[in-house]
Amino acid sequence: MSGTETPVLAVLRGDKHPPDMEPIEEAAVVRYTDADGLADALRGADALFVYDFLSSAVPAAWHAADRLRWLHIASAGVDPVMFPELRESDVVLTNSRGVFDDSIAEYVLGQILAFAKDLPRSLRLQAQRTWQHRESERVQGRSVLVVGTGPIGRSIARLLKAAGLRVSGAGRRERAGDPDFGTVYASDRLTEYLPEMDYVVAVAPLTEQTKGMFDARAFAAMRPQARFINVGRGELVVTADLVEALRTGAIAGAGLDVFDTEPLPPESPLWTMDNVLVSPHMSGDFIGWRNALVEVFADNFWRWRAGEPLRNVVDKKLGYVPSSG
Amino acid sequence: MSGTETPVLAVLRGDKHPPDMEPIEEAAVVRYTDADGLADALRGADALFVYDFLSSAVPAAWHAADRLRWLHIASAGVDPVMFPELRESDVVLTNSRGVFDDSIAEYVLGQILAFAKDLPRSLRLQAQRTWQHRESERVQGRSVLVVGTGPIGRSIARLLKAAGLRVSGAGRRERAGDPDFGTVYASDRLTEYLPEMDYVVAVAPLTEQTKGMFDARAFAAMRPQARFINVGRGELVVTADLVEALRTGAIAGAGLDVFDTEPLPPESPLWTMDNVLVSPHMSGDFIGWRNALVEVFADNFWRWRAGEPLRNVVDKKLGYVPSSG
Numbered sequence: 001m002s003g004t005e006t007p008v009l010a011v012l013r014g015d016k017h018p019p020d021m022e023p024i025e026e027a028a029v030v031r032y033t034d035a036d037g038l039a040d041a042l043r044g045a046d047a048l049f050v051y052d053f054l055s056s057a058v059p060a061a062w063h064a065a066d067r068l069r070w071l072h073i074a075s076a077g078v079d080p081v082m083f084p085e086l087r088e089s090d091v092v093l094t095n096s097r098g099v100f101d102d103s104i105a106e107y108v109l110g111q112i113l114a115f116a117k118d119l120p121r122s123l124r125l126q127a128q129r130t131w132q133h134r135e136s137e138r139v140q141g142r143s144v145l146v147v148g149t150g151p152i153g154r155s156i157a158r159l160l161k162a163a164g165l166r167v168s169g170a171g172r173r174e175r176a177g178d179p180d181f182g183t184v185y186a187s188d189r190l191t192e193y194l195p196e197m198d199y200v201v202a203v204a205p206l207t208e209q210t211k212g213m214f215d216a217r218a219f220a221a222m223r224p225q226a227r228f229i230n231v232g233r234g235e236l237v238v239t240a241d242l243v244e245a246l247r248t249g250a251i252a253g254a255g256l257d258v259f260d261t262e263p264l265p266p267e268s269p270l271w272t273m274d275n276v277l278v279s280p281h282m283s284g285d286f287i288g289w290r291n292a293l294v295e296v297f298a299d300n301f302w303r304w305r306a307g308e309p310l311r312n313v314v315d316k317k318l319g320y321v322p323s324s325g
Numbered sequence: 326m327s328g329t330e331t332p333v334l335a336v337l338r339g340d341k342h343p344p345d346m347e348p349i350e351e352a353a354v355v356r357y358t359d360a361d362g363l364a365d366a367l368r369g370a371d372a373l374f375v376y377d378f379l380s381s382a383v384p385a386a387w388h389a390a391d392r393l394r395w396l397h398i399a400s401a402g403v404d405p406v407m408f409p410e411l412r413e414s415d416v417v418l419t420n421s422r423g424v425f426d427d428s429i430a431e432y433v434l435g436q437i438l439a440f441a442k443d444l445p446r447s448l449r450l451q452a453q454r455t456w457q458h459r460e461s462e463r464v465q466g467r468s469v470l471v472v473g474t475g476p477i478g479r480s481i482a483r484l485l486k487a488a489g490l491r492v493s494g495a496g497r498r499e500r501a502g503d504p505d506f507g508t509v510y511a512s513d514r515l516t517e518y519l520p521e522m523d524y525v526v527a528v529a530p531l532t533e534q535t536k537g538m539f540d541a542r543a544f545a546a547m548r549p550q551a552r553f554i555n556v557g558r559g560e561l562v563v564t565a566d567l568v569e570a571l572r573t574g575a576i577a578g579a580g581l582d583v584f585d586t587e588p589l590p591p592e593s594p595l596w597t598m599d600n601v602l603v604s605p606h607m608s609g610d611f612i613g614w615r616n617a618l619v620e621v622f623a624d625n626f627w628r629w630r631a632g633e634p635l636r637n638v639v640d641k642k643l644g645y646v647p648s649s650g
Contacts, residue, residue, distance in 0.1 A: 102489075106464050109488065110438030117435045119602075123448055126603045129596045131588035133605045135612045139431050162487040163434065164427075263456035271454045277444075278451045280458045287460045 007305070010041040014052030018074075020294045024301055039064040047304065049297055050074060050081060053096075054262070054281075059083040065091070070304055074293040076100055076152060076284075077233055078314050079206040086316070093314040096296045097321050100284030101155035104231050107283035108156050108201055109163055111255035112139055115227050120277065140164035145197045147187060147213075148204035148232060150320060152284075154180040156201060165199075172209075187213065191221035199227050206233040207319040214238065219245035227253040231283045234260035243269050246276060257283040332630070335366040339377030343399075345619045349626055364389035372629065374622055375399060375406065378421075379587070379606075384408040390416070395629055399618040401425055401477060401609075402558055403639050404531040411641070418639040421621045422646050425609030426480035429556050432608035433481050433526055434488055436580035437464055440552050445602065465489035470522045472512060472538075473529035473557060475645060477609075479505040481526060490524075497534075512538065516546040524552050531558040532644040539563065544570035552578040556608045559585035568594050571601060582608040 009028040011018065017032070024030060033041035035057035042048065042064040050058060053075035062085050072094045073081055081093065114120060116137040125132050142165050146153045149171035157167045157180040169181030170190060178184050185193050187204070190213065194200065200222065204210045214228070215238040222228070228251055230237060239260050245251045253275040259268075262281055270276050300310050315322050334353040336343065342357065349355060358366035360382035367373065367389040375383060378400035387410050397419045398406055406418065439445060441462040450457050467490050471478045474496035482492045482505040494506030495515060503509050510518050512529070515538065519525065525547060529535045539553070540563040547553070553576055555562060564585050570576045578600035584593075587606055595601050625635050640647050 102465060103461075103463060106438060106488075107442055107461075110435070110442045110444060113431060113435030113438055114444060117432055117608075119435060119439060119444070119604075120448055122602065122604045123445055125605075126596055126601075129591045129593075131605045133607050133610070135610050135614065136428075136432075136607060138428060138611045140427060159488065162489075163431075163484065164487075266454045268454075271451055276451075277447065279444075279447045280450075280456045282458055282461060283442075285458070285460050286463045289460065 007046040008044055009047045009049060010045040011049045012038055012052050012055060018051045018294050019291050024298060027305060056080055072297050072300055077205055082319055092310060093316055094300055094310050094312045095314055095321060096293050097151055097312045099292045099296055101152045103286040104152050104284045105155040105159040108229055108231060109159050111229050111277060112199055115253055141166060142198040143196055144199040144201060145170055146201045149184055153203045157181050190218055194218060194221040197226055202230040202236050203232040204236060205320040206235050211235050212238045216241040219250050222251050224249055224252060226251045229255040231257045234258045246273055257281055332371040333369055334372045334374060335370040336374045337363055337377050337380060343376045343619050344616050349623060352630060381405055397622050397625055402530055407644055417635060418641060419625055419635050419637045420639055420646060421618050422476055422637045424617045424621055426477045428611040429477050429609045430480040430484040433554055433556060434484055436554050436602060437524055440578055466491060467523040468521055469524040469526060470495055471526045474509055478528045482506050515543055519543060519546040520548060522551055527555040527561050528557040529561060530645040531560050536560050537563050541566040544575050547576050549574055549577060551576045554580040556582045559583045571598055582606055
């Protein structure tokens with residue numbers, strides 16, 4: 001953006017209106033819309049803020065984007081807007097990398113400790129007023145593989161290391177001496193090192209390469225004592241294979257915050273499995289997250305307005321913001 | 326112990342027989358007993374190993390202890406053997422300090438994360454197959470007061486600090502610059518600094534000074550958002566006052582692993598309160614804890630047999646092992 005013209009900003013809102021937008025409303029013509037009005041709002045718009053970041057409405061309205069130059073999405077994962085027309089366009093795509101990192105890390109540590117300390121069973125016994133002493137597991141020294149070496153994976157790695165776990169990573173390229181992970185294994189050889197892991201944490205971006213990477217073969221390679229934790233995207237997993245692995249005892253448990261269909265349908269067998277913790281895609285959503293999301297957008301908005309380089313520019317070939325720029 | 330005579334060791338076992346006792350059985354006459362046989366076993370015994378560390382059987386059998394010189398208890402808390410006759414005797418008392426520290430620290434962090442991430446409600450919603458997004462709390466930067474500055478309290482402090490919480494301690498003497506706690510407040514002025522705390526963790530030894538220290542006045546001083554976690558002794562708390570504080574919202578929740586009556590009676594209102602996590606005195610009991618307990622006892626046994634100074638000697642006036650010897 002440059003010049004003196006007032007830009008037009010379309011905002012795809014969801015159930016909630018984004019907070020703290022007043023300063024931006026003074027500097028742009030802001031068109032708030034739901035999915036149905038998105039095409040109309042896009043016509044003549046210079047920028048699009050996808051605040052309803054799980055919406056799949058953008059591809060269908062894209063034909064109306066006649067002068068769009070920038071799209072910002074209020075999430076770390078950009079898979080809902082990774083359709084061919086956007087990929088091939090000159091529209092700059094930015095995301096909200098950073099907002100969720102530490103909150104998700106705390107969530108993952110909480111899930112690991114809940115499994116190790118048998119907390120779900122304590123709660124079930126409590127509901128029955130039953131005192132039943134059990135021994136529990138230590139987490140110190142346990143091995144964790146964090147699949148996904150972006151900022152969220154790094155925050156998870158740092159917190160789990162601080163809590164005494166042994167952490168390694170899996171990413172596109174195998175390498176040693178990573179400051180957060182030490183060893184980073186190659187994701188395409190996952191089954192070779194899964195047998196060593198007590199916990200496997202999925203936080204990779206959803207791309208053609210990562211879709212369905214946790215399948216029957218991957219779960220078969222894990223220890224029967226291993227727990228699988230997904231805070232990335234449901235589609236990283238072949239859900240039927242995960243259910244089978246949990247049923248047969250190929251793995252010991254799963255902590256799932258994301259699902260291939262959200263909300264998780266009532267008929268899913270995952271709801272009722274004793275060794276599964278289901279939560280409603282909330283791991284990153286700390287109190288204040290909505291303000292933090294708008295803050296990240298606003299920072300980029302003022303840069304864009306001033307013609308300065310944007311932050312968190314997504315590499316549309318990779319499907320995420322490359323590390324270090 | 327010295328000389329060539331074979332010593333007599335009484336072992337108060339509980340439901341379970343202590344593991345790994347074979348080497349000791351070769352070096353001593355070992356009399357395993359339950360509570361009913363304790364007096365007979367004590368007659369002529371040189372040492373007593375209280376493996377059933379929650380048993381209250383020792384005082385009633387004490388009259389038979391006609392040549393006892395050493396009593397070792399397989400726990401950190403020594404309150405079950407803190408009766409006047411033992412206090413006033415020359416019998417050396419040692420405990421199992423150290424075994425439970427890191428396991429309890431992990432447990433406390435798990436409870437804090439469970440509260441912050443609203444895990445109990447996620448489990449209740451899961452049981453109803455209900456998808457209900459909520460915002461959750463961060464733990465980074467939250468304030469924690471650890472009441473009890475012994476080795477367990479220190480391990481808790483180190484782990485919580487590593488996870489990003491702000492930790493201070495409360496002990497007998499107020500002081501600054503403590504390596505684990507930074508500031509240590511005086512326990513007898515608890516209500517002055519309780520208002521600043523998001524979490525209060527009770528892990529003090531049970532003594533005349535600490536009994537009932539968490540009463541209506543203490544709970545009234547806490548924030549309505551505060552959670553109280555007890556991994557010390559149930560008798561540190563006036564249970565009726567805690568129930569009332571939880572009912573009225575004077576505090577937001579409690580994670581309770583210990584109770585003034587154990588097992589917690591079925592009629593206790595604590596079982597059914599939504600903001601309470603009840604667990605059956607298990608926070609320290611990691612897989613392998615029984616072997617670790619016997620290892621600590623055996624280390625002292627060989628020292629005693631060789632006439633060397635014992636480890637973990639309890640100051641019978643204080644009711645715990647003083648810091649640094």
